[in-house]
Amino acid sequence: MNVRVFQTLLKRELGFYLTTLTGYVILSMVMFLIGLSLLTVILAYNGRAMDAPLTEAFYATPFFWFIVLLACPAITMRSFAHEKSTGTYEALMTTPVSNLQIVFSKFLASWIFYGLMWLPLWGFMVWLGQFFNDPEYLDAGIVGGTALGVMLLGGLFLAIGCLASAATKSQLIAAMLALTLEMVLFMLSFVIELLPDQSGWQATLFGHICLFDHMGDFVRGIINGSHLIFYFTGTGLFLFLTWRWVESRK
């Protein structure tokens, strides 16, 4: 992989997020929702002793999934679809750049932007941390685990978004398609609760793809191999599908 070419692509992709209104609309909406969720947490625990880590309390608010499910399609919808609709896709695909570099640079730029989007949360955490008497509820491990979980979940959803964007010329359709696929994955997390036999292979399978279980562990600072394998394979699979789609020139 040519590093200079990759840097050029990455810089352009990131530049688009940081120099256009779309990027700032997403950043402000997410910042507003993060603030709203932390306000909910503060009001809920006002004058009471905390019974769970702050990260878990934040995760328990309805805003967490709202942010992830809506922000990811909004970030990735333009990555391929915008270039296809304006025609710059043809100009890009006829330069000596491999399709893998193009897919990976678009994904990485969206992932970096997604990471930036969450920065206010960690700032709030640090700020709130100074009011805690018991460090058990907000230590580096818990915050680090949550951050890792948020990034891995985002990586998976952004990879899905890249595939959706590569499949169409319309940014709106790309966003709707990504949201639908993410919602399907999200809904599959409820299936395990509906299964009569909680010890069968179906329960094991749906347990592995249950996003709530993964995130529930991450916000408590628990990181194990199965979580990492799930997110790495899931993200890898959707990036592979995006690459194949781009290769097929559909």
Place this chain on the structure above:
Amino acid sequence: MIEVEQLTKRYAGHTALRALSFSVKKGQIVGFLGPNGAGKSTTMRIMSTFMPPTSGRIQIAGYDVARKPMEVRKRIGYMPENNPLHLDMRVEEYLRFRAGLKGVSADRLRTRLGEVLDLCDLSNVKRKIIGQMSKGYRQRVGVADAILHQPEVIILDEPTIGLDPHQVRLFRKLICSLATEHTVLLSTHILSEVELTCDRILILHDGKLLADDSKETIHRRLGSLTHVVAEIAAPWEGLSQSLEAMPSIADFKMEDLKHGFLKCHLTARDEIDIRPLLFEEIKHRGWTLRELTRQQPALEDLFVHLTHVRPNQKDV
């Protein structure tokens, strides 16, 4: 430099190219002429490696487009139809971005960027945002991008579409200046444009090559299609007899206009300019002439001529 052999492209329910074959030598400026849907853009898209052919092959600078696309991309500068650009970027920023993708080294770019900006007359607007520039300037940015990495072959798809006559003239000058270093292939549906710019003209119609001739040959062929229109105040019989007696007129039609004028549509024999002869005849007869116009044939006339006069060429 470019070898196209039996190139065929089929879409669902439609064949865009039918066994197209031609070759282009180094340093030539070749014009691809044809109406919309003739297959010009499809051929160029296959050449640029953007899409694969259904069958047949193209070699550019010795590399097969389907097998060695990366090698081909390094050697071509391609400006797609409608000249898509990143409208949010500034001219210099855009060219630096494109140079980065094309693997132009930072050292080389330092001198090359200035050269390209000067050649395309963009030095004064290099800090401008592309989206705020006129169509003419944008086309120049598109060409600057295509020649940035000094490719051996430049492929321009409808480069002058939407330009005003002044911009077209400047653009033509720019294209001609490129021929010294590059092989240029450009497509258009404007006949006069290729006549003025290109050494060689390929005429495409319905995915087939109708003609592959030098500019001079095409010009000669067009000459035989030239019509002259004259409005003359003369008696019908007398004028008709005079025109029939002129050996240089192959065919004519007359219609009666108001106020005693007759409108004549004349076709010359053997590419002769019949206007001076006709004028002399009218002067000699003492008639009144109020219009004498030479009508250049439209592209459609040429197609009709080529498809009817040279049916054997249809399957080239």
